[in-house]
Amino acid sequence: MGRNEKGRGIIKKILLCILVIIFISGISFIYYINKQLNNVTITPLPKTDTELGIKPKLSENRAIENETIQGEVKQEDNILNIALFGIDSRNSKVDIPHSDCIIVATVDNKHNKIKLSSVMRDTYVEVKDHGKTKITEAYFYGGPKLAVRTLNENFNLDIKDYVTVDFAGLAKIVDSLGGITINIKEYEIKEINKWIAELAELQHVKYTPIYRPGDQKLNGIQAVAYCRIRKVGDGDFERTSRQRVVLSEILNKLKNVDITKYPYLAAEILPYVETSISKSNIITLGGKIMMSGISNLDQQRFPVDGYCKGEIINRIWYLVPEPDIDTLSEQIHRYIYDDIKPVSKEPLF
Structure with a gap:
């Protein structure tokens, strides 16, 4: 599956580092981290569900699960999804980067775990205003906004924030450690x-x-x-x-690592981070994660073996969900919200 592509999967190595380093640093060293967070590129996403591709029925169901204050939904407990994109910006001056890796990071307080749902970059999906193509193309065509919308629309999710990390951040983390x-x-x-x-x-x-x-x-x-x-x-x-x-x-x-070292680690990697999460919300979210006591990490790749096939369409190789995109959407949705892992079967190709 996409064996000839470079730079894929880098964000898998830095995801938890981003969560731990940014969030824990924010709680333990609020004033210092506020200064360090100035190194993060913060680009807000649209606020409306329609612009983010979140289906009304899903939004209503999530409202029932979360606390409602003065007519506004407060997303705090249960399920929180954040899109994570790994990019290789070595040639960004002459080429807009694709998302070499795509992960939905889920803080699942309901089942006491953090989930990493990887979506193969060659997966054949619908991208708004661009027809059917590889899901990695969404970032190329419309940056994180379109990439998040593509995840929500194809897989019936409610992602409202993202984090993008340059692959160079991995090297910085390893050297810092x-x-x-x-x-x-x-x-x-x-x-x-x-x-x-x-x-x-x-x-x-x-x-x-x-x-x-x-x-x-x-x-x-x-x-x-x-x-x-x-x-x-x-x-x-x-x-x-x-x-x-x-x-x-x-x-x-x-x-x-001594917790006093986290601000230093944050200073090293934050210049490689872009996100829609505000500085204050990074710190707030970090506190909630720490207080939740979540320590379990679960990972799942989509599409799973036996539910996809390689196919040449217009002379381009795609990873096509089998038997259809609806099956893939249901598997991702049930894993994220109901903690039901899909069972792979013998590959169809």
């Missing part, structure tokens, strides 16, 4: 060194290759390069596994 330990396989060395060389050249830093297999500490550039390996082993499927390994190592390091 002092590196991470990864087991490098013999067959991965050539590929990882190829990516290290490219990334080092782009950042005008010294090229530091990997010489041997086995456990070793990777710096930020090396960690990003490790995540990009795709032409050895089991292709994109193994690359996804590498990305999960990097995420786990980052989270393990974060658990042992």
Whole structure:
């Protein structure tokens, strides 16, 4: 599925770092973080459900679950969804970035967990005013506003905010944590060194290759390069596994970081963040997450195996939901709101 695409999945490695570093820092060091949050690009989204593609019936059902104060819905408990987009802006001066990775991050107080619902970037969906195309194209055509609307309209969701992170933020996080330990396989060395060389050249830093297999500490550039390996082993499927390994190592390091270091980490990565969430709401949301005691992380990729097929349409390869988009929408919706995981079946292709 999209084995020849570069830079996919980077946001998986930094999602929880964004949530933890920004939110926890906001609570523990309010005044300091208020200053650091000035480094974040804040771009509000439209306020109306219609402009965001949220269906009226869903909005009404969510209103019943949440507290209503003076005629306004206050979204606080139960389910909170935020769209997360990972982009590679290396060529942004000459090319508008696509969303190389698309994730719906769900703070699920109802089931006491945080969920990461990844949507494959080649998924064939309807994009308003652009017909059917890859879901990654929505960000290209209309930035986060159209990307959020596309998620809501195709999958019956109620997303009202987003966070976009440049892939360079991953390297900053890893370096800020002092590196991470990864087991490098013999067959991965050539590929990882190829990516290290490219990334080092782009950042005008010294090229530091990997010489041997086995456990070793990777710096930020090396960690990003490790995540990009795709032409050895089991292709994109193994690359996804590498990305999960990097995420786990980052989270393990974060658990042992002194809380006084969080503002420093925030200062390192916030320049790579764009969001629709205001500074005050970042701090407020951080407090709610901390007070909720949620520590469980659950992940799911969509479409799931057996419910999609690769198809060439007008000479372009797409990942087409099977048997239809409605089935995919129902699976995503039930996972996010009812905590029902879809069961994969034998691939159809």
